[in-house]
Amino acid sequence: MKIVVIGASAGGSRALETLLSCLPADFSVPILLVKHHDSGSGTDMVKWLHNRTTLDVHLAEDKEHIQAGSIIVAPPSYHLLLETDGSVSLSIDEPVMHARPSLDVLFESAALAFGDEVLCLVLTGASRDGAEGAEAIRKAGGKVYVQDPETAEVPVMPRAALGKSGAGFVLGLSDLTKKLLEFANE
């Protein structure tokens, strides 16, 4: 089973809008999303995305099964993890790099549970969260694409996720959308 994991932080709302509004309602791969929240309930984020994509968007509920056509969003103050049986778990373990939800936690669980079936996108952000997790996905044989730091609103997070060697794949938002569609159709 294929799975898409996406991480975004500062500046991420607009990037997500561009990225996700281009996906068709029958997009066949479940999407899990961690977006760092400044504050608030996260339902705002879900509502905001809901009006910008034809896919079903909702906050993760513990142990729900991931489904095609859905974007499952990590709730504020919870880590979101993927289990091998295709369900999601939440946790209130300590924040990672001041972040909960954390990209690293989701990405590492996805690498462990789904290995080379994972496609990971790291978008704009001011944190280094996600770099370790992206590396874990690469090591497990998954694909990692990073928003071009030159065009990202805040380049820190994509730059960190490129890895020590800087050898990761860098793409603009429209090419990231193309990669998502390719991945679904492979």
Added chain:
Amino acid sequence: MTSPVPRSSQDVNNLLEAMTAQYGYDFSGYAPASLNRRIHRHMQSFNIESVENLKQIILKDEQAFADLLRSLSVPVTEMFRDPPFFKYLREQVLPWLATFPFIKIWHAGCATGEEAWSMAIMLHKAGLLSRSQIYATDYNEEALTTARRGIYDSPLLDTWQRNFKESGGEGDLSDYCFQRYGSLRMDRTLQQHITFANHNLVTDHAFGEMNLVLCRNVLIYFSRDLQNRVLDLFKESILPGGLLCLGPRETMRFSSVADSFEPVEHEWKIYRLKQGFQL
């Protein structure tokens, strides 16, 4: 820093079996993703190279097992955590509790006890504490010791005060906790109505005849099977018509006891045990 957790589920299973056999702590029903992460983090901080190695160490060394146990449990809580939830309890649930001659409340998985103390404060404010008994249980003896002592770090007070106000609490929280030597000490008179006890949701039995059970952000660490066991245990522990409060992102929807309960409040996951289900 963190590197990917190796795919070693057999090793992890062996470790869990050893923990059950040697020490009676059964983690096999825990949701694997978080558990793996915690085991791995424990290995990093104790410089242990493999899960197999960890197993050998804890089998020989009881202190090493205690260290692991500490890494595996999550005492993350605060006073009046989720203020709107407590506001709901204060406004909607307390008046209902007030109709009973005696009130029994169980905080299952209470960690370091802040929620149980919060409940005692709320009951005291409502004039109900004198006829209430709160049971606060956890399997983690170290967390329970903290809970029982009722002594916390002073810097927490600001957050607590804010939560307390947001939950609709009147007056000053510091009426109930005293600052001394950089610590906060909970009012002893509250404690007469709280019983802190060791109870493991995985292996222990029901606690009888509760009006209200709170178990928030504990089930997220369990697999669905274990969640079902625990929810069943709650069903046995709650009086017909009594309430169960789960964490805001936890649900009973997938569980085998879902039909026995009806949702009372959707956002805060408060359920009522239907009348006539417990014979």
